[in-house]
Structure formats: structure tokens, C-alpha cells
Amino acid sequence: MRLEQITMPRSRLVVRVALALSLSSILVGCSLPEVEPLMPTPALYSETGATPLAHIPPNQRWTPRKVYFATTRERSESQQRVDYGNRQSSHVSVGLAMIGFGGPDMSRSDLDRASSQAEREASVPLSMAGLLEAGRFSITPTGQLEDASGTTAWLLDDLNASIAASRSPDLLIYVHGAKVNFYNANVFAAQLDHFMGRDMTSVAFAWPTRQNIFSYGLGDDLERAYRNAPALSTLLELLADRSIAERIHIVTWSAGGRLVTEALAQLHERHADEHPDLRERFRLGTIYFAAADVPGSEFIEALPRLEAIAERLVVTASSNDGALRMARRFMRGDERIGQIRSEALSDEQLETIRSSRRLEVIDVSRGSDQRGFDITGHRYWFNHPWASSDVVLAIRGGLAAGDRALQPEDLAVLWSIPSDYPHRLSTLLQRAGVPIRQDN
Template sequence: MLFFGGYRVGQVKRFVLTTVLASVMLPGCAGPQVQPLMPTPIVFSALDFSPLAHIPEDQRWTPRRVYYATTRQRTQDLQKIDYTNNEADRISLGMSLVGFGVPQMSWSELSNASRQPERDGDIELALSGLVEIGNFEAATAETPAIDAAGALSWLANDINTSIDAARDKDLLIYVHGAKVNFYNTNAFAAQLDHFMGRDMTSLAFSWPTRQSILAYGTGSDVRRAYRAAPALTSLLEELSKGTTARKIHIVCWSAGGRVVTAALKEMFERHAGNDEDLRERFRLGTVYYAAADVPQSEFIEALPALNALTSRMVVTVSSKDSALVMAKSFMGGGLRIGQRASDLSEEQMGIVREAGRLEVVDVSRDWEGRGFDITGHRYWFDHPWASSDVVLSVRSDFSPAERGLAPTDHSLLWSIPADYPERLRRILTRENLSSGLREP
């Protein structure tokens, strides 16, 4: 359901105390530590409704907790928690506390800014605290995960406490793209969670890309993305086994789509022969591919596996995503799924048609009617119309038409129409946003 709520007060107080101590004793990771809050999705500004309006007064605190899992190597400095660009052979687990705005920013100021189409200034997000709870060695097809210190058990138990206290019983995982650091992953996960109404439990998966276009363009970080995929596979297996999450949703951006595609393909291959409903076992909900830098041929090859595992796959495409145009031109590998599909063979078209859980949202289609195109590589995040579909795809079980999208001449392909805000106003109200939209 698309309802909104928070954590138990006692749980919040314990975490605040822990993270405040951690921020003093164990400073967070290096690199840029501040970025602005994303623009308000139009689903809120069009309805003049804050995603935070429903939250009870005793749960109104501006920072937001995010769980994390990372295959970045921790620094050797014992005086602080810091994750580098180096690859680790184990998966570290922990929690971060992401602050919204300056410390003096009030809840009402944050809530009002979160419904406004234009803001007076930036609301900066900072990593206020960091707690590592341990690490584990990923499972393989032949061996189970190695968790001698019980980090996975601790994580699952704490996530279950969070899920039990939340009004939405689902778990959201964010997988980033290239050229970002550990802080960025947590900040993006926190603000996605923020505009989901702060009602879910969220986790950031951080793989060790470097903050260099050269590292990615030469293929070095692409290989790192694929090497990180088994860790995500193992994490998803453990979360589905150890947590009570109703569904586990994934939002992946750019190169993060490679990590997710490879991870889910490996999961399917590990378990396909078990004669069971893998969708029911792993409880994967919406997997949202935002501006994904995944070669089209690679995605289509994996599509039957993804279709067997997930409740829904949403792929956004744009004709004016310069980063993907450059990736295709300079890195090879053919067309990316974040671009408009073309030149599909008859066999590939057959695979796409059979993927009944696939939805493709072309954000450039019919741009003339809207009077503007939705462009760039961060459009899914920066453009209020595109980000609204991310929110509704994860927070509701709505079909594309019920999310305000317009059909095209292809049953899998949808567009964002010129009257999108009006459609949202007809479909949604403040009351049903508050009471919930997801079917039980």
C-alpha cells in the first residue's frame, strides 16, 4: 500500500544515540559528503501534498536511517569508518544516518519543502553517522554464505524490527551507477526513501566504482560491476530467507543495472532446478531500471530469468541520454536498454513479448505534445515527472495506466503524456495517498 509512517520511538532513540557516538568516534567516509535533495516529484507538488504529512508528531525527526551493504574495502584506520574504492573479498554490513538540511532545519520546513515544485534554496544531505555491524563472505552455487560473527543474523533481526514498526512492510534496495562514492549511495537511498514517505525500510548496496570516467570508460569499473554481482545475489538470498519483508524492491541506476541483471541471472541459475516458485521464494517486487547502462543484447538474454524472479520490471528509456550515447559509441557493446530499442532480431522480439512482467517507459516519446523533453542521465531523479513514476512503481501495485502513463502501439511500451499532472490528480487524492494504495 502507498501509506506513510515511521519507526518506533524507542528504536529511533537508540539508533540516534548510537550514530551520534559513531559520528564523533568514527567519522564517515572520505570524499564529497554533501549533495542537495532531489526535486519534488510532481505526484506531491501537483496534489500540494507532502510525503511527510501523515507521520505522527512523536516520529518527526529530520535525519533518516539507511542500512547498507558494500563490497568496498574498509580503510585500515581503526579510528574511523571509511570505505575506499578498493574491492573487498567480503561484504560489510551496517547502518548510516543521513541528515536532511542544516541541523537547525525544522520538521515543518522539511515537510513543506518536500511538496514544493520550487525551493528557496538547496536542502543538503550529509552523512551524520555510520555504524558497521560486521561482514560476511558471499555464498556461491556450491557453498553457503560464511557468517562466523553473526552479522547477517544481526542485520536480519534489525531489519525485521524496522519492518514490524513500519506501515509499509516492504524493503527497498538502491544500487548506484559509476563514478560515485560510498556517501553518494547512502544519500541517494535516503532521499528515495524520503519521497516514498519514509514508510519503508531501505538499504544501499555500494559496489567499488571509482570517481573517474576513465576507470569506467576503459572497462575496468565495468568488470568491477560484474564482480560485485555475486555479492548482491548472496545478499538477496539472505534477505529473503532471514527477513519478513513482504516484497524486496530494487531501484538501480546506470551501471548499477549491470550489477542487478548479472545478480538476478545468477540467482535464477542457482535455483532454477529446484522445482519451486522462485518469485514466491525470493519475494522480489518491482525492479526499476533507471537510465540503465546495460547492453540490450545482455538484458534480453537474461530476461527470461528476470521475468521468472520478479513481480515487475520497469525500464526507462530516453533518446537524449548523452551518457548512454557516449557509452555505446566509445565503450562498445551495442545499444543500451536505457536507449530506445532498435534492430531486435525475431528471436529477441519473441523473448521480449513473452516477458509479461516487463514495462518500458519512454520518457522522450511525444515530447512535442508536452512542450519539453526529459533529458540527461539523471532525469529519473532530477525531473519531477520521471521521478513520480519511480515512487508510484515501488510504492503501489498500480499498472502503468493507473500510474497516469499513456499506452502506445506496443503493449509493453508506455509514455508520459502531456496531461500527466492532471491524470495524477484524477487518479490520486491526499486521502488515498495517506490511507494506502498497495493491495494487501
């Protein structure tokens, strides 16, 4: 059983609740502000003078961005708005969200400038400017899709039209972590898409995590993560069968990594005997596990199945990720892949990793002495411009680690971010013919 053990003696439960109270002010986990500002500009742009939006034709230069969503949250309505709350739904709802970038006075040139600056003149708030639910479908316990209303036909028709009109034929799916809401899932999908040049079609997969430390720390939301894996695996199967996407990429953060790991393993188990090449069958490109709260033994056990179904697996790790360190101490289990050290692995686990041909582990802490700074925290993958640049290059660039300005380390799958990373980024862009500042 992959779930953390959540049945415990009363004395241990009391200890955990007391610990949760004492840690609630410092153990932020995946939680984020209710109104999210645009993430810091990746060094790929701020350090080189390149901009993610310069190539967009004038007739497509508007500030909002459309995001598709698929959610297992129950729909809630009030006089003020329609939203999706924290209750688990028996359906998967799909639709469109329009994400606003900046306030009503922000022009496209203002957004262009803010998207290439290391230090912005003002914050760029992200808002839910519009929301449309197109319909619902059900997932059976065995992962079968039931759609009496024809929702999936609408979803695929509109999604395929978006892919056909995009500069990239690929699809990006974002799977969030714990302690965030429906709004957060959509704005993160939108801003990742934004810094990938608004070239792709993006989908937010929003599962019903709650916004408090108790649901996470006591295991309730982790159970929900595993429970929602069939919905994601069935959605991936639907997209593979009926979308025109050339490749389907996934970026997942923190506890979302457990959901993605389980969903891909289930997808493999359902189809391992049906097709000789599951990577060709499902067209899964890069699966990016950012600061993932996945126990190492669980991930390594699933690794052969994940490699059989995806083109590339990227895991980022920081030795100074306080949320993952406290999660292990508070919730037990072995070391998370977002922090894992080779000395914490058994010989058998190390052999599984060494034999991997599709795994890349980016240790963002390694080399900190040479750089003069560490890359720390639980949000570094979007808050630190060097780390977020690797997300863009891996997904939008489709580049392997050796081509993403990274430094190889002693273990074949292990990479770090070198001290001359900005210079390497400039060289990479020059070779690709991207205009950059002349002083780089």
C-alpha cells in the same frame, strides 16, 4: 561471456585514453557532487499539493533518516572519519548510516515544506550524520555465505524490527551506478525512501566503483559490477530466507543495472530446479532499471530468467541520454536498454519482448512534441519531477503501468508520460483519498 572485451591492441588503447581525456568534461556518466542536495520534488507532490510526510505520526517526525547498508568496499579509516573507499573487499560489510536532511537549523516543518515545493527557497543538503558497522560476512565463489561472527543474525534481527515498525512491510534496495562513492549510495537510498513517505525500510548496496572516467570507460569498473553480482544475489537470498519483508524491491541506476541483471540471473540459475515458483520463493517485487547502461542483447537474453524471479520489471529510456549514447560509442557494444529503440532489435529479440508479461518500458522522450519539452540527460529519473513520480508510484504504490497515469503505446510493453500527466496524478490521488489542492 557478458563482460565487455577489455583486452585490446595498444593502438586502440591509446585512442580510447585520448578520447577519454577529450570527453572527460562532458561525459559525466553517473558522477554526482560530493555534497548531494535533496532531489527535486516529484510532481506527484509539487503539482498536486500532497506531501510525502503528512501522514507520519508526531512522535516520529525527525529530520534524519536511517539507512542500512551492505558494501563490498574496503573499510578505510583516518583521524577525521571512518569510510568505505574504492578498494574491493573480500567481505561484505553491513551496518547503519544516519542521513541528515538539511543543516542543524532545519526543522521538521521546514523539511515538510521543502518536500512538497517545486521551487525551494534554499537547497537541502544531505549529509552522513552517523555510521555504524555491525560486522562482516564472506561470499564464496559459488555464492555461499560464510559468517563465523554472527553478523547476519544481527543484521536480520535489526532489519526485521525496522520492517515490523514501518508503515510498509516492504524492503527497498538501491544499487548505484559507476563513478560514485559510498556516501552517494546511502544518501540516494535515503532520499528515495524519503519521497516514498518514509514508509519503508531501505538498504544501500554499495559496490566499489571509482570516481573517474578512466576506470569506467576502460572497462575496469564494469568488470567490478559483474564481479560483485554474487554478493548481491546472496544478500537477496538471505533476505528472502530470513527477513519478514513481504516484498523486496530494487531501484538501480546506470551501470548498476548490469550488476542487478547478472545477480538476478545467477539467483535464478542457482534455484531454478528447487522451487516451482521463484517469485514466491524470493518475494522480489518491482525491479526498476533507471537509465540503465545494460546492453540490450544482454538484458533480453536474461529477460525470461528475470521474469521468472520478479513480479515486475520496469525499464526507463530517454533518446536524449547523452551519457548512454557516448558510452556505447566509446565502449562499444550494442544499444543500451536506457536508450533502446524497437528498430534496433532483431525479430527474435522483439518476439522475446512481445511475449513478456512482466516488463514495462517507459520511454520518457516519447510525446515530447505534445508536452512541449523532452525529458533528457542521464539523471532525469531523479532530476525531472515527472520521471521521479513514476519511481515512487511503481515502488511505494506497487502500481502497474496502466495505473500510474501513463499512456500506452503501440507495443504492448511500451508506455510514455502524457502531456496531461499532472492532471492524471491529481485524479489518481483523489481516487486514493489523498488530500490535494482544490485547484487540481
